[in-house]
Amino acid sequence: MFIDLTQLERQDELRVDYQYPIEGLDLQDPALTLKSPCQVSMRLQRVGREVRARGTVTAGIQVFCDRCLVPITVAVDSAFDLIYLPLNNLSQTDELVLERNELDFSFYRDDRLNLDELAREQIQLSLPMTNLCREDCKGLCSQCGQDLNTGSCQCVNDYVDPRWSALNELKKKTN
Numbered sequence: 001m002f003i004d005l006t007q008l009e010r011q012d013e014l015r016v017d018y019q020y021p022i023e024g025l026d027l028q029d030p031a032l033t034l035k036s037p038c039q040v041s042m043r044l045q046r047v048g049r050e051v052r053a054r055g056t057v058t059a060g061i062q063v064f065c066d067r068c069l070v071p072i073t074v075a076v077d078s079a080f081d082l083i084y085l086p087l088n089n090l091s092q093t094d095e096l097v098l099e100r101n102e103l104d105f106s107f108y109r110d111d112r113l114n115l116d117e118l119a120r121e122q123i124q125l126s127l128p129m130t131n132l133c134r135e136d137c138k139g140l141c142s143q144c145g146q147d148l149n150t151g152s153c154q155c156v157n158d159y160v161d162p163r164w165s166a167l168n169e170l171k172k173k174t175n
Contacts, residue, residue, distance in 0.1 A: 001018065001114075001115045001116055002112040002113065002114055002115065003016060003044070003112065003113040003115055004111065004112060005044070005046070005051055005108060005111040005112060005113055006111050008044060008045070008046040008051065009046075012045065013043055013044065013045050014043070014044040014045075015042075015043055015044075016040065016041070016042050016043075016044065016055075016115070017039075017040070017041045018039075018040050018115060019037050019038070019039045019040075020034070020037060020038040020039075020040070020059075020119065021037055022034050022035070022036070022037060024037075024038075025038050025116060025119060025120065026116070026120075027061075027120055027123065027124075028120060029124070031063060031064060032061055032062070032063060032123075032124075032127075033061070033062040034059060034060070034061060034062075035060040035061060035062045035073050036059060036060030036073075037059070038057065038058070038059035038119055038123070039056075039057070039058045039059070040055065040056075040057050040115060040118070040119050041055050041056050042054060042055025042056070042080075043055060044113070049085065049086055050083050050084065050085055051083070051084040051108065051113065052081070052082070052083055052084075053080070053081075053082045053083075053084060053113070053118070054080065054081045054082075055079070055080060056077065056078060056079050056080070057076065057077075057078045057080070057118075057119050057122040057123060057126075058075075058076060058077045058078075059075075059076045059119075059123060060073050060074070060075055060076070061073065061074050061076055061123060061127065062074075063127065063131045064131065065131055065132055065133040065137060066130055066131050066132060067132060067133075067137040067138070067139035067140070068133060068137055068138070068139050068140055068147050068148070068149055069140065070133045070147075070149075072131060072132075072133050074127060074128065074131065076122075076123050076126045076127070077126070078122040078123070078125065078126040080104070080118075080122055081104060082104045082105060082106060082118070083104065083105040083106075084105065084106055084107060084108045084113060085105060085106075085107050085108070086107070086108060086109070086111075087107035087108065087109045088109055088110065106118075106121075133149075134149075137149060141153045141155055143155040143157075
């Protein structure tokens with residue numbers, strides 16, 4: 001979905017409230033699935049060539065536990081404050097000097113802002129680095145693949161890393 005930024009020439013501020021249906025937003029990542037509608041609420045203001053976008057993105061995203069691969073739903077509630085610059089006015093040789101408070105910026109093209117791109121970016125930035133079904137998740141057995149949260153497996157773990165062999169020899173000598 002695109003927002004027509006020419007509307008900001010007639011008014012000081014443009015409010016956008018849009019709800020994506022569950023199948024309405026392509027997250028472009030097969031490991032992520034939208035489990036509840038994605039709601040984008042924001043205010044747009046033009047300052048010269050720049051467009052400032054402030055608002056929130058909320059959604060429920062299904063991801064997989066990093067240890068046991070069980071699907072879990074992560075609640076996303078992301079607030080953003082972004083600056084958009086026109087891409088067509090930026091030449092290959094232009095340099096952008098950004099202050100510390102201007103690091104959240106992107107580009108728009110042909111007086112249109114891509115709302116799908118903004119929502120997708122905010123969702124991906126809001127997801128935790130590690131997704132766990134629970135804090136004490138035991139994961140999967142590295143030999144048979146058994147989910148160790150549901151029960152133990154019968155695998156024998158007698159592998160010793162060769163880097164620890166000197167300590168094993170020392171242990172045998174002291175016993």
